[in-house]
Amino acid sequence: MQQRFRKPLFVSVLASSILLASCGDAEQNAQDAAQQQQMTVGVVTISTRDVDLTTTLPGRASAFRVAEVRPQVSGILEKRLFEEGSMVTAGQQLYQIDxxxxxxxxxxxxxxxxxxxxxxxxxxxxxxxxxxxxxxxxxxxxxxxxxxxxxxxxxxxxxxxxxxxxxxxxxxxxTQVKAPIDGRIGRSQLTEGALLSVGQSQALTTITQLDPIYVDIAQSTSDYLALQQAIADGRIETDSENRAEVTVQVGENRNFSTKGELLFNEVTVDPQTSAITLRARLANPNHAILPGMYVRAEVGTGNLKNAILAPQTGVSRDPRGRAIAFVVNSKGEVEQRYLQVERTVGTDWVVTDGLKAGDQVIVEGLQKIQPGMPVKTEEVK
Known part of the structure; x- marks a missing residue:
């Protein structure tokens, strides 16, 4: 008789344990749901504004003027009247011929x-x-x-x-060999006593004008055509003469900055690089930029009207490389959006598709959210 009652007792204990475990899971789920409902995320509300666009392109500096000094009469070189590496002015006597x-x-x-x-x-x-x-x-x-x-x-x-x-x-x-232009003079190629002749191939010296200075900038044909198409569509506005502003910074800490304007672009494309050369003229009062120096130039390309900007902290990439952002929809829930981004402006992405004015992009609390989760929002300045 005692063995007959042991099995029902075991079943009742097991059922009680299952009931308690299910109650515990329900309480945990309720707590998790409550935590999800109470989670607050930082958002930035999207608005449209006009943006001045710039493009950073590689370039190489070249002298504004270069003059090779040669004799115009034959004779013996008597004197050198300048200091090598100094600044000279147009009309200043450099050499004296017998x-x-x-x-x-x-x-x-x-x-x-x-x-x-x-x-x-x-x-x-x-x-x-x-x-x-x-x-x-x-x-x-x-x-x-x-x-x-x-x-x-x-x-x-x-x-x-x-x-x-x-x-x-x-x-x-x-017989008085004079400087044809203002600029910095190089080293003398001949010394006193040398026999000079008209039309000789060897120059006596070279004068280089460094202020202002040219910077030849290379832009890819695809970027150039895309810019021209955006201007034709009216999305980007330029001035009447298309004289874009150009800024160049040099030095290890970029402690020297100078500005100028874009003069023109070549009418041919380099077949080796498929690039178009743009020429800019910049002020160079301290002679910090020297001919042949490689620089990076920031070229203004126009004004983008009614641009939609999304903070970079709120935009990420999926495994396929697509740009995504999480927004809070009208129901107060997290929604994932795929974006089309064009370029960066400061700390923002220029978004051409996927966002509109008034959308709230999540920039804080991204590690704890998932699509469909209800959240509270707090505007981030």
Missing amino acids: AAMFEADLASAKAETARAQAAVKSTKSRFERSQELLQDKAISQQDFDEAEAAYLQAEAQLKVAQANLARAELNLEY
């Missing part, structure tokens, strides 16, 4: 000019007298013609002498 031979040529040209002037004076008097005598029929027509021809020939010789005099003066002036 001028003795050119001074002699100038004296000879002056004497020839004086003789021609005397010949003109003599023949002119004879010609004027011949005119009076011809009217009185005191001389023949042939004598008059000879006097006139002599006078005209003397005038022609005077012009030749004056041209030779001007050439001699110019050659003497060329």
Whole structure:
């Protein structure tokens, strides 16, 4: 009889345990639901605004002007009159070439000019007298013609002498080799005593103008065409001359910054890189940017109207690389959205699809939420 009652007792104990466990699970689920309902997340409410767009592109600096100094007359180099690496101004004398031979040529040209002037004076008097005598029929027509021809020939010789005099003066002036432009002068390639000749291939020195300075920027054809299409569609506005502002920062800490404007873009595409070259002119008062230096230029591309910006902290990527964001919908529940993003502006993404003005994007508490969960919102400034 005792064995008959042991089995029902065991069944009743087991049933009680199951009942208690189910009650515990229900209480836990209720607690979890209560916690979910009470969870607060930080959100940013999306609004539209106009944005000034910029693009960072690689570029290489080139000098505003470069002049190779060469002699314009032949002779022996006597003096160097500048300090290598210094700043020079246009018209400043750099070298002195031996001028003795050119001074002699100038004296000879002056004497020839004086003789021609005397010949003109003599023949002119004879010609004027011949005119009076011809009217009185005191001389023949042939004598008059000879006097006139002599006078005209003397005038022609005077012009030749004056041209030779001007050439001699110019050659003497060329013995003073002067700077053609303002800028920083390089090292001298020849020293005193060197024989110089007109048209020599070796330059005496080189002058480089560094302020302002050019920066040649490379932009891909795809970005260029996309920008032109956005301008044509009216999404991006530019000024009438399309003179975009360009900013360049150099130095390890980017402690030097200079601004300029975009001048033009090339009409051809580099077949090796499929890039279009843009040229910008920038102020370079401290000569911090040197020709050949590689820089990164920030180019203004226009103004984007009614842009939708989403904070980068609220946008992530799924395993397939798609941009996603979690928003709080009208029911107060978490909703996952797939976004189309175009570029970054500061700490925000420019969103072209997936969000609209008034949406609340979750930026805080993302680790504890999942789609469909009811949440409370708190605006993050």
